[in-house]
Amino acid sequence: MLSLLNLLLPALMPSWRFFKSVDPSPRVEWAMLANAASTPAQWHEFRPRPQHLAPWAMACRMLWNPRWNENLFLVSCAERLTLAPSGHSQQEILRRITAELERTLPPAARLPYLQFRLVFTDRAEDGQLVKAVTYLSDPFLIAGMAFA
Template identity: 40%
Template sequence: MLTLWLPALIPSWRFFDRIGPAPSIEYSLAAGDDDWRDVRPRPARVSQVAMVGRLLWNRRWNERLYLISCAERLLDDPTIERVDELCSRVAEIVRAEHGAPGDAAAVSIRIRIVEATRQDGRIVRRVVFVSDARPLAGGSRPAAR
């Protein structure tokens, strides 16, 4: 309890002190490696009206930022629980927003984390985590590799 409370009572406030690698989360329902999609693709444009509206209702974006936090925690300390958390939440989003193709119990989902960073002046993207397949409907625990 105290370990969760104390960081809030004595915060560090070191916002954006450095711009580190930025993870993005992708999923695939296919067996091969060619069909990876962003879990929550960033829109091409957001109107000014939408920006104002998002002050009050920004659920999808906040959930996206939370998934990024989950991915960062997983990369920091890859435990089974953290893999479970990220995979199950991504699967929920895919089921809710894209629909499960056919029989969800028979469809597998994998997720991967792609990190973008600047190296020698260029932006480089590399895959830093891939989960094993698990049923899209949820259930079995995946193993990370």
């Protein structure tokens, strides 16, 4: 029984030493545009993390959290897009942003074009937060697009 527990324990509580390094992950930000040539007036973080979670919500998230799994997939797509841009990663990010906007924004607040960017946030030596944009997509026409 003890040997079984010794085999199971590392799977239940993995060591952080499993990773070679822990680097900041890119954040996805989006902006809607009136036309393809316009400049974004304001960028919005896609699915910002909550400032506070109640203990009950944390416990529930440990057992069931499909939205977080999808966020991890988006981080993976964003990392791939930063290292080696591909149409697949770009389309996966775009598809999730448009679906979220369809679900949360009223039709009157939507503009026909969508643009997203990938931002790394890091802390400088003086303690200030520094944002570095690593990828900026072309504007995509989403008006009339089937959101799925």
